[in-house]
Structure formats: C-alpha cells, structure tokens
Amino acid sequence: MSENRKPLLGLVGKLPSGTAVGSSGKTHCPLCMGLFTAPRLLPCLHTVCTMCLEQLEPFSVVDIRGGDSDTSSEGSIFQELKPPSLQPQIGILCPVCDAQVDLPMGGVKALTIDHLAMNDVMLESLRGEGQGLVCDLCSDREVEKRCQTCKANLCHFCCQAHRRQKKTTYHTMVDLRDLKGYSRIGKPILCPAHPAEELRLFCELCDRPVCRDCVVGEHREHPCDFASNVIHKHGDSVRELLRGTQPHVEALGEALAQIKEMNGALQARVEAVAAEVRAFSEGYVKAIEEHRDRLLKQLEDIRVQKENSLQLQKAQLEQLLADMRTGVEFTEHLLTSGSDLEILITKGVVVERLRKLNKVEYSTQPGVSDKICFSPQQKAGRCRGYEVYGAINTKEVDPAKCVLQGEDLHRAREKQTASFTLLCKDAAGESMGRGGESVHVAVVPKDKKDSPVRALVQDNKDGTYCVSYTPKEPGVYTVLVCIKEQHVQGSPFTVTVRKRHRPHPGVFHCCTFCSSGGQKTARCACGGTMPGGYLGCGHGHKGHPGRPHWSCCGKFAEKSECTWTGGQSAPRSLLRTVAL
Numbered sequence: 116m117s118e119n120r121k122p123l124l125g126l127v128g129k130l131p132s133g134t135a136v137g138s139s140g141k142t143h144c145p146l147c148m149g150l151f152t153a154p155r156l157l158p159c160l161h162t163v164c165t166m167c168l169e170q171l172e173p174f175s176v177v178d179i180r181g182g183d184s185d186t187s188s189e190g191s192i193f194q195e196l197k198p199p200s201l202q203p204q205i206g207i208l209c210p211v212c213d214a215q216v217d218l219p220m221g222g223v224k225a226l227t228i229d230h231l232a233m234n235d236v237m238l239e240s241l242r243g244e245g246q247g248l249v250c251d252l253c254s255d256r257e258v259e260k261r262c263q264t265c266k267a268n269l270c271h272f273c274c275q276a277h278r279r280q281k282k283t284t285y286h287t288m289v290d291l292r293d294l295k296g297y298s299r300i301g302k303p304i305l306c307p308a309h310p311a312e313e314l315r316l317f318c319e320l321c322d323r324p325v326c327r328d329c330v331v332g333e334h335r336e337h338p339c340d341f342a343s344n345v346i347h348k349h350g351d352s353v354r355e356l357l358r359g360t361q362p363h364v365e366a367l368g369e370a371l372a373q374i375k376e377m378n379g380a381l382q383a384r385v386e387a388v389a390a391e392v393r394a395f396s397e398g399y400v401k402a403i404e405e406h407r408d409r410l411l412k413q414l415e416d417i418r419v420q421k422e423n424s425l426q427l428q429k430a431q432l433e434q435l436l437a438d439m440r441t442g443v444e445f446t447e448h449l450l451t452s453g454s455d456l457e458i459l460i461t462k463g464v465v466v467e468r469l470r471k472l473n474k475v476e477y478s479t480q481p482g483v484s485d486k487i488c489f490s491p492q493q494k495a496g497r498c499r500g501y502e503v504y505g506a507i508n509t510k511e512v513d514p515a516k517c518v519l520q521g522e523d524l525h526r527a528r529e530k531q532t533a534s535f536t537l538l539c540k541d542a543a544g545e546s547m548g549r550g551g552e553s554v555h556v557a558v559v560p561k562d563k564k565d566s567p568v569r570a571l572v573q574d575n576k577d578g579t580y581c582v583s584y585t586p587k588e589p590g591v592y593t594v595l596v597c598i599k600e601q602h603v604q605g606s607p608f609t610v611t612v613r614k615r616h617r618p619h620p621g622v623f624h625c626c627t628f629c630s631s632g633g634q635k636t637a638r639c640a641c642g643g644t645m646p647g648g649y650l651g652c653g654h655g656h657k658g659h660p661g662r663p664h665w666s667c668c669g670k671f672a673e674k675s676e677c678t679w680t681g682g683q684s685a686p687r688s689l690l691r692t693v694a695l
Contacts, residue, residue, distance in 0.1 A: 155226040159214040263287040402499040486511040516540040517603035534583040547578035561591040621667025627651025640669035
C-alpha cells in the first residue's frame, strides 16, 4: 500500500478572503471563556478544556454495558471488548447543554482530543488575536518558522538546529507570517499507543486510525489502508448522514421561527386582552363606585326620614304626656285639697278634659323601625352600562300579612307532587319584592305525626316562594308555614290527600260506531244504541249524549278521573273500543 498525499476534505488550502476561522465559538472554552487548552470533544459535540472538565463535579451511575460505549476516546482504541456486566460508571454533565457524559476508564483525559479546535486556536494565535505560539521543541521561545515536513512550530534557535541535522536538512521551512491565510497548520496527530508515530493509517475492522507500529502489531491481520485512501468512503457516509440531518436543522429553524412569531403574536394578544381587561375593570370600578355613592346617599335619606319621623312622634308624645300630667296633677290636687263645693263647681271642666285626654289614640311603639338591610346579591339594574348588584331594603316581612296561593292548597294526590306559592308582604301589605327570608314548612300526616313529609322551598328572589311536597299515602295532612317562627296567614291548614288519579281504560270518542270501526258488539257507558243490532251509541241515535265522551265511564271532560268501578254491570266490551 502506498500513501497518497493529495489533500482531501479541505484540510489544507487557502481560505477565501474575509473568512474567519478562529471565531470565539470555535476557539474559546464555554466555561473559562479563554482560548482552548487541550480541548476535549464530548459526545454531544461540545468542546471544553481538559482542566475545566476536571473541575466539574462528577456523579456515579450504575451502567449495564459491554465493551461498546457511546463515549469515544483515543485511549479506548486498543482496549479489549469486555462482556456486558453491571459496573459503576462515573459521569459529568456537559456545561453547555447539560447532557450526561459517561467518562471512560481513563477519566477526562481519555476523552477524544478536538484537534480541529486546536488548529483554530493556532490560527487565531497567528493572527495576533491570541497569545504568541511557543516552540514545539524547547517550549521557551516564540515561534518564527514552521517545518512543513514535520509540521512542527520552531523558534529561531531550534530552526537552525533543525537545518543542521542531516536527517532534516532538506525539510521545507516556512515563515510563520506566511501561514496566516491557511486553513490548517495543526500539529501531526500522534498515536496514543506509540507516541513517536503519527496516525496515518485506518483499520477497517476496528474502525479506528492507527500507526505503522499498530499495523505490524495488534492490527496485523486487520485490513488497513492509508487514511487518504479511505477518507472518500468514510467521508461519503458522513456526508450522507449530514444530508439526512440538514433538513431537520431547516425544519427546526422554521419551527423556532414559527414559535418566535407565535410568541410575538401571543404577547401582542396578551397585551390587547390585558388592555381590554383594564378598560373593563376600570369602567366596572367606576360603576361600582357610583353605585356605592348612590346607595350611601339612599341610606342617608332613609336615616333622615326615619329620624324625622321619630322626632315628630317624640314631640307629639311629649306634648301628650305634658297634657296628661297637667290633667292628672290638677285632678289629684282638686280631689285632695278642694272642698266639696269646689269639686262640684270644677267637676264639669275636669271631667270633659279627662274624657278628651282618654280618647286620644297613641302608639307605645316607635313609629319606625331600625330594619335596614343590605342585599348584596340583589340585582340593582345597570350603571354606566354594567350590571350592578346590591340594594338597600327597609321593608320587613310581616307573617300575618303573607298569603298562600295555589290550587293544591287543600287537595293532593298520593305519590304526586303538590305545590303552592307563598307571597311575602310587609306590614303595609305590600309585596317584599325580594327573597332571602327564612321560610320553614312542615307537612305532617294527621295519623303519623312522627313521619313528616319532606318539603322543598324554592326562593324565587322576588318575594315569592314555591313550596312542593310529595305525599306517599292518602289521608289528611297538616301543613305548617312559618316565617321567623311565626305562622303566616292561613297556617296551619289541612290537605286531603286522595288516591292516585285513575286513568280512563276506554277511549274518548264521538260515538262507538266511529271508534270501533263499525263493530256491533262494542258498547259505550253512555247507554246509547243503534238499530240493526249495534250495542253501542251512534250520532243522532237513541241515548247518544250529543258530544264527545269517554266510553268507559261516560264523562264529557277529556282530562278527568275515571269513575268506572269495574263491577259486573259494566260490560268488558267497553274496554275494547279503539280510537281510529
């Protein structure tokens, strides 16, 4: 096999003008932010300095794996494959993407060296953007020239010594300043197992770069070839993978652009809705404040009105009390100190005055009450276009004025819901117009007082209450309706519960002839007959009532209870009539 020195994949060659190779993203460590020093390539393809990785806090994981590992390292090239086993694994987190990195047996220093990053660091140093390069031989002096044959950076002294040696006399020396336009000036990559040998070959079986000593040693029987000869095949496979990956990059870029656009639209929409919310809330707050001021003014007017009424009642009672005391004191003084003749002389005036005072009507109770309540859930109309709640009420329910209404007040059917309405009124007999009263209803059977029927009270929020109950058995029931532990007008009252409504087993028809389809044996409870042997009724014939009726009992009301007893006197053919 022969080595082909033809440059491949753009490893050697001039860069286009204006192209920057040593950008900070390729030459600076993301952890220490300085130029890479012995950069290591992580499995997530992020590069970090060796010292920075060693300072990361490792963690232990239990990993079941064999000789193959996702963590690539140069030191693992020559390790023998081990069978799968349960072994402790030391790992670190990538400082860029937080991906888990399983360290090989040699630790951080066994990770793959990023030679591409080292080349970029050298290029940046050549352009004067980084620290000056030091000689590869003496490691003391700054570099002046580079041996293109050995790919070594040499100072002036070492360059002269390099030329004096017979073995390296004819090596090509290039001034370092002439290399600033090159894309690669990196050092040769040496074999980790044989540090004196450069990695120039590739083992197809092990899929690893090897040196000449490796080929004659551990890889003796393995198919090997120069790296320049196999780079086309392996480069094409990498390019194929790259072509499959690039659409994902474009798709992800478009997805991120859409997300960014949606995020902008979201922010704009949020701001617009927030503005609407603020405008609505500010308007609502103003409406509530205006409604509050209106309620407070109404409350103040009520206070003034009630106080004026109390003051007027107070003045009237004080005047009446003064008149009463004057009459009582004068009469007592007359009876205790006056002579018989004096009493008889003034009796007429005194008696007339006392009789007049005794006829004066007055109330011992205050003319107004302190009944003022605030109902926060009561609708109060609209204010500034907003629905507002809360009303001040001065009405007080008077149980004696409350009225019970409804068809089911005194009658009901077993196992059927009966209902009636309670209309609440104040002392003046006016409807309360609002709900919220404590209404208690009890439905008690007369013969089973320990088994009351459950009653439901529905507040209609307008001063009326719907009361419903379902008696289980027929009989007489007592219904008690109380407000504030006082019976309302008409309470308690009795309800007679009858048996369930009996449905009609017959048919509601105009005549038997029509409903039965002309059957002669069909009969009707009205008792009508027809000539020709027809046992049922017919229009204009004997016994026909002249209007629609039930065939089973003869009732004229379609919605009524059947009164047919089902005795022997009623022919069974009454039930066989059908509606056409």
